[in-house]
Amino acid sequence: MLSLMTVEQKISIFFKRMPAPIRLRELIRTIRTARTQAEEREMIQKECAAIRSSFREEDNTYRCRNVAKLLYMHMLGYPAHFGQLECLKLIASQKFTDKRIGYLGAMLLLDERQDVHLLMTNCIKNDLNHSTQYVQGLALCTLGCMGSSEMCRDLAGEVEKLLKTSNSYLRKKAALCAVHVIRKVPELMEMFLPATKNLLNEKNHGVLHTSVVLLTEMCERSPDMLAHFRKNEKLVPQLVRILKNLIMSGYSPEHDVSGISDPFLQVRILRLLRILGRNDDDSSEAMNDILAQVATNTETSKNVGNAILYETVLTIMDIKSESGLRVLAINILGRFLLNNDKNIRYVALTSLLKTVQTDHNAVQRHRSTIVDCLKDLDVSIKRRAMELSFALVNGNNIRGMMKELLYFLDSCEPEFKADCASGIFLAAEKYAPSKRWHIDTIMRVLTTAGSYVRDDAVPNLIQLITNSVEMHAYTVQRLYKAILGDYSQQPLVQVAAWCIGEYGDLLVSGQCEEEEPIQVTEDEVLDILESVLISNMSTSVTRGYALTAIMKLSTRFTCTVNRIKKVVSIYGSSIDVELQQRAVEYNALFKKYDHMRSALLERMPVMEKVTTNGPTEIVQTNGETDPTPLETKPPPSGPQPTSQANDLLDLLGGNDITPVIPTAPTSKPASAGGELLDLLGDINLTGAPAAAPAPASVPQISQPPFLLDGLSSQPLFNDIATGIPSITAYSKNGLKIEFTFERSNTNPSVTVITIQASNSTELDMTDFVFQAAVPKTFQLQLLSPSSSIVPAFNTGTITQVIKVLNPQKQQLRMRIKLTYNHKGSAMQDLAEVNNFPPQSWQ
């Protein structure tokens, strides 16, 4: 350990005095010999104790040494707060060596959080006016490093004075100190303005550099300053001149770094030019020449040159430069990409990413190099290359790019796969040259990175597949083959299960045109679906998909219905609640509602593109577009399905919406909705024409396109508020429609309207359909009517219930459309109902 003892120490031991403290160098050497952390800590604690007792003795001679050791230990991470006062004492001393350590200690140990620091202010003030420039320099350094706002306010005047001296050593330090003062107390900025006038006339590079830093700080902080410097000071020409001198001047040994004269100053000036030229045409024009000159004349063989070029490119991109200059900049970046040095490639990719939005075509030229960077070993480079590649994909290069990207997806690290997969889907959706290519690409992604695909991709994919009608057979065949081998990747299995459920008949019948059809029997298909159900790797959601798919196949397959029944009934007692519910409901479908089964499980219609801006269009999204734990409920007991979900509408502040098994599409499913939409303009439509289930005796059903979730679970007439007068909404050609109102006390935005249709003519009106539309701020639900025949001579009425949700309590308005057959001809009428009593909606 302490094997070296100086003569001093031996003497002091001889005289039985406190041994002189060891030197810093020895301390460092000693600490380095420690082999473990504990040993080091022990040594340091011992030394700290010695230092503390030495401080208590007020020993002036060795204070500086002790504080130096303390600073070293602080740097290693040990607490050293007891040295703060000692630093102050050192600062106050007259010896330069003491002052030096004192100021250093102040910079490291003190900051504005400690109360002691204010005691320094007076010392610093005196030292700023000291006769020796080195002492002044120390004071400036310390103030610029840790000065608090109070200190800065007090001493700013002194700093400003020093900024104007002719001593370049002091001037440069004063400039940096001024930067700190401005950061702490922005109001003092104006004080330094006059001093900056002459700063750039210096020859000394140190002063130039720090002045540019000061000017940069001022311009960044205050737009007024920025404007001032642009106009009055003619800063840009000055900077251009300095930069030109730097480039044109010959070799200067003082400032040379690998052949370039003071690159650090050049970079700083370029940065300041960037700030000055941003959004300003005049300044930008003044700098065009010099930027072009720098860009062409700088040597690129060394890193230094490249650093300057990088800064130049950033500046060119940021100011309002002319297009020739911009192309030059992008070409420089392209050259960087070909460089062997990783750092330069990284920097180039980062900058290209920033510019690809504005200068798309120019960047396209370097596409092949960028794509090559995908194969680089470095993670940061790969990520940048991937982002850039996605930005560059367009209709022309989609096929080539996609090949590269898919190859990248295969080989990249897992952290990239999710982003890459999403990017590929987006790009494919925008630019797919053909449906088959699109589906192939999706299949490829699902098979290679299936487990990394984001959850929202699955419904999008399903929608895409449904919409490409001619590819159904091909798609289902490929999906089937994909999961035959491996059903562990959940998104893939989900999409495959859904497709098999929908298009299983095409699979079995071997109808594929695009590819060799494979021979699959119904049992094999059911085998694979069942194994998905059983497998441990399948999540609950996937199992739900599989079960529903099996159920759907019961209508498409002919020989295996019994097997399906068996499977479904087994899961009726599954532990998983979701599966159990589905199985029980499907079982019910087999038993009690077998007549409806084929209608319910028919093919899905083409889905409209789901938009996210609220109820502006009808979407017949009947089915599992949202397969999260939301159930697909078959109709509850009772012959009429009462509701269909519209997953566009976020009802009642975000209640879950329940999608519903599809009803059989009639001859005019979406189109009828469409024509009504045309007729009724911007008013929201309810009551799309009914799908008549098989038995004709079941009365016609009007299908409201969405479910008022909160309402349907409540009983219809809830805390009836009586006393709202009823109105005659329509009376023409013998048909009269009356509205009676009820308000719910539990939910004051709900109005329940009961319509009664009566017929005073001598012939019955048959096939009566009532439809209603309300303005966008309302929501409507139409329940099933009591019948579709309005008997003649007012002998009976059709009753139907309408529920209106009026959250904004606006005046109720409604347009109604009536269609019926009368006297052998089809009648149709539109009317507007405006005479709603105020109590019905207020």
Add this chain to the structure above:
Amino acid sequence: MIKFFLMVNKQGQTRLSKYYEHVEINKRTLLETEVIKSCLSRSSEQCSFIEYKDFKLIYRQYAALFIVVGVNDTENEMAIYEFIHNFVEVLDDYFSRVLRYSAV
């Protein structure tokens, strides 16, 4: 803006540290170990700029010593890279060979 400047050896011992923003003393050691871990795990094939939390690290290796500078977004990484080398050259000139050995 430079946030901090570190000289750390391969074993993770800090030889020099200067912080330009206040960081708690116990957080400093943590920061230093994390930083040196990410620098050590890079091979010579990879580039010298790492993204770490909300700043960038620029590091350079000299024998068994790593010099790491933490900067925020506004800095030119390559200029800082040059700066590190400049710093080492200055130290070399000023203290001659002695320092290189002692620092390591």
